[in-house]
Amino acid sequence: MTDTPDTLLDGTHTVLTPEYVEFRFTLAGLYARFLAWLIDALIVSGITVGLVIALSMAGFALAGFASALGFVLYFLVDWGYGIALETAWSGQTVGKRVMGLRVIQQSGVRIGFYHAALRNLARPVDRLPFFYLVGGVTALLSGAHQRLGDMLAGTIVVRERRLKAPSALGGLGGEGLLADPLFVSRVKRLSAEARELVLSAALRREELRMEARLRLFSALGTKLQELLALEKPAHLSDEKWTLLVAAALLPSPGEKPGGTARAVA
Structure with missing residues (x-):
């Protein structure tokens, strides 16, 4: 970089991080x-x-x-x-x-x-x-x-x-999980630290080497299943699962305009 x-x-x-991601x-x-x-x-x-x-x-x-x-x-x-x-x-x-x-x-x-x-x-x-x-x-x-x-x-x-929200997050609207009230409500109850980690990983994933990226999202995917008390759908990768959580955390157009998010750098 x-x-x-x-x-x-x-x-x-x-x-x-414990997953050796910088x-x-x-x-x-x-x-x-x-x-x-x-x-x-x-x-x-x-x-x-x-x-x-x-x-x-x-x-x-x-x-x-x-x-x-x-x-x-x-x-x-x-x-x-x-x-x-x-x-x-x-x-x-x-x-x-x-x-x-x-x-x-x-x-x-x-x-x-x-x-x-x-x-x-x-x-x-x-x-x-x-x-x-x-x-x-x-x-x-x-x-x-x-x-x-x-x-x-x-x-x-x-x-x-x-940082501008990645286009991948904006294109997830068709996923059934984002229309599931149980999934969205549990995501909204995540702690501030967990939210920050998920959004930071989603926003910065393109900056990571592939090996570090896979390691990070593997750990995040497992942790999010534990925090949300929900099983990850089998057809979703760990990264896609994490991105869906990040998309659920982003404000809807009716809540707050704009597709950007604050991040420390």
Whole structure:
């Protein structure tokens, strides 16, 4: 696979699955991360100023303590903002969403509250002595562009790319399984991690060597039968079975327009 200029500029992170299939993620560069942080900092500052004004009007801020109150509120809002949004939005804040970035675990899966809390609570150390100098230097020296908070939480920040749903998925409408309410309802109940794995495999399968592709879909086919508690029809290959699951996961035209899906790269 040929590296794109962005890949060469930002670096890559490779994850090897138990089936010995490699997935490559494009690491976010410091410039993109800085712009995302700047957007988030403006939002946090705006929320903090609003809270200080509201508390002052309510009589909770004593004269001479407004600066101290603002300082304390800024850190509380900053922590809460980062932890809450990265947990709810699977590794994104407003700034990261605007810049097309996402925080994921080094294993390639989405982060949860634990990881979001660790990386955000470490921000005061990364900010030392000013303007994220410690965090910036650490990210520059780290092969995975990790600041101290990322090292502590075992996370990395990667770029997202918008991939067009393969034509094979759009041509599966005639399959009886997609019209089976039991099959569709069980697919819709798959966990977020399972959905991500299925869609990622469907979107990236053309990038894999044939041996790795067969190994991956063989493992996925068996796992999906277990998760769905359904037998794979004998006439379907493991790859076609997985693609049908992916097609059932895609929104119908009435739910959301467009034939693209988000994927980290």
